[in-house]
Amino acid sequence: xxxxxxxxxxxxxxxxxxxxxxxxxxxxxxxxxxxxxxxxxxxxxxxxxxxxxxxxxxxxxxxxxxxxxxxxxxxxxxxxxxxxxxxxxxxxxxxxxxxxxxxxxxxxxxxxxxxxxxxxxxxxxxxxxxxxxxxx
Numbered sequence: 831x832x833x834x835x836x837x838x839x840x841x842x843x844x845x846x847x848x849x850x851x852x853x854x855x856x857x858x859x860x861x862x863x864x865x866x867x868x869x870x871x872x873x874x875x876x877x878x879x880x881x882x883x884x885x886x887x888x889x890x891x892x893x894x895x896x897x898x899x900x901x902x903x904x905x906x907x908x909x910x911x912x913x914x915x916x917x918x919x920x921x922x923x924x925x926x927x928x929x930x931x932x933x934x935x936x937x938x939x940x941x942x943x944x945x946x947x948x949x950x951x952x953x954x955x956x957x958x959x960x961x962x963x964x965x966x
Contacts, residue, residue, distance in 0.1 A: 842878045843871035844910045857884050866918025866925030866949035869956040878907040890957040908932040908940055918949055925949045
């Protein structure tokens with residue numbers, strides 16, 4: 831089993847804040863994301879840090895898998911670019927975030943995941959529902 835990645839000084843989501851000021855506050859349970867984009871970015875960071883607990887906790891129960899097995903995947907996430915958002919603001923019930931994430935599997939050629947993720951807000955918290963499109 832590969833070692834867990836260290837928490838970086840800058841936030842892996844690509845925003846200029848530190849991890850603690852940006853997505854770390856969500857992953858460590860200090861705050862909850864106010865927008866769907868914040869949730870999407872923090873979920874990306876959770877993938878980079880192999881934080882299955884956070885990913886499952888922020889996944890809508892109707893589509894959440896039983897486990898993710900992130901330790902066995904051997905994926906190294908390289909970068910995130912948000913392409914667009916629709917809805918997903920503080921007062922919305924639904925939102926979508928389109929993004930491109932670059933990754934590498936087993937040290938081979940880098941690949942791209944392009945996805946439009948759908949989110950719903952229930953009881954004041956955003957949850958990942960599913961992906962409208964996915965191209966790898």
